[in-house]
Amino acid sequence: MADTAISTEDLVKTYGRGSRGLAGLDLEVRTNEVYGYLGPNGAGKSTTIRILLDLIRPTGGSVRVLGLDPRTDGVALRRRVGYLAGDFVVDGRQTSRQLLAYLGKLRGGVPAARITGLADRLGLDLDRPIRGLSKGNRQKAGIVQAFMHSPELLVLDEPTSGLDPFLQQEFVHLVQEARREGATVFMSSHVMSEVQQTADRVGIIRDGRLVAVESVESLRAHALRSVTLTFDGEFDAAVFDRLPGFTDLSVTGATLHGRLSGHTDELLKAASRYTVLDLLCEEPDLEEIFFHYYALPEAGHVAA
Numbered sequence: 001m002a003d004t005a006i007s008t009e010d011l012v013k014t015y016g017r018g019s020r021g022l023a024g025l026d027l028e029v030r031t032n033e034v035y036g037y038l039g040p041n042g043a044g045k046s047t048t049i050r051i052l053l054d055l056i057r058p059t060g061g062s063v064r065v066l067g068l069d070p071r072t073d074g075v076a077l078r079r080r081v082g083y084l085a086g087d088f089v090v091d092g093r094q095t096s097r098q099l100l101a102y103l104g105k106l107r108g109g110v111p112a113a114r115i116t117g118l119a120d121r122l123g124l125d126l127d128r129p130i131r132g133l134s135k136g137n138r139q140k141a142g143i144v145q146a147f148m149h150s151p152e153l154l155v156l157d158e159p160t161s162g163l164d165p166f167l168q169q170e171f172v173h174l175v176q177e178a179r180r181e182g183a184t185v186f187m188s189s190h191v192m193s194e195v196q197q198t199a200d201r202v203g204i205i206r207d208g209r210l211v212a213v214e215s216v217e218s219l220r221a222h223a224l225r226s227v228t229l230t231f232d233g234e235f236d237a238a239v240f241d242r243l244p245g246f247t248d249l250s251v252t253g254a255t256l257h258g259r260l261s262g263h264t265d266e267l268l269k270a271a272s273r274y275t276v277l278d279l280l281c282e283e284p285d286l287e288e289i290f291f292h293y294y295a296l297p298e299a300g301h302v303a304a
């Protein structure tokens, strides 16, 4: 199995009148990872995804998906890829069951039990005409069609848009299962919690370029965590003020509050001089980190 599921090199997409979709995108998605593709509105996420599926053609640069060129190997790729468009639109008198059976045939056959199993998990009524479905229910049909043939690669554009939190959680389980079974998942999202729960790495795109690629683990490690220590009486705040990576200190009675980046070792050693009644160290919030990258004036770094 190849190490790379998706790669792009210097990918450029210019729409009419010089409107820039992508401005030299170098992307690498490893086989069997879940890659969260994040960025503000208009950054170029959907443009990237459409090029991967050969729904639009790039102005310049190269693309490989599962070792193939989407421009020439589209038919072969369609069976191996599960795709959910950001604007998944299907209409018509047919029911979801009929549509999914038809799409299943195109992809080489999908057992009916697989379709009903997925529909049950998402609470999709397969026997209602698609025309009358709400946006959320159409999105469920979109998720089922992307996952149903157990593809090697899932490419998902805003997959849970319009779904309630309960269904977002079920979607998280679907992604985790697909990954366990060996699939690679590339998904754009604005829902940080689902990225936090599923992604191995995230790429942050801004103005058509990647401004950061990092593992979720390392983002967490570098993120600021809010720490609250409660002591059994007086303590010397100056001891904590000197600690590297510990900032925004405030003291209320016997309670010390601050923000910590990096590991907790030095903070714990300093605290151990006193009797600690309580320690609260909050999980870093990825959302904060993303805002930090979005706010950067220039392109940041690409690591991991």
Ligand SMILES: Nc1ncnc2c1ncn2[C@@H]1O[C@H](COP(=O)(O)OP(=O)(O)OP(=O)(O)O)[C@@H](O)[C@H]1O
Pocket: 015, 016, 019, 020, 021, 022, 039, 040, 041, 042, 043, 044, 045, 046, 047, 048, 086
């Ligand atoms: N068909 C089009 N014609 C002209 N410009 C377009 C077209 N599609 C996208 N663009 C422009 O390309 C840029 C990238 O758009 P794209 O839809 O890829 O962003 P996105 O990151 O998916 O945003 P969102 O989060 O809003 O879906 C935007 O400036 C957008 O206006």
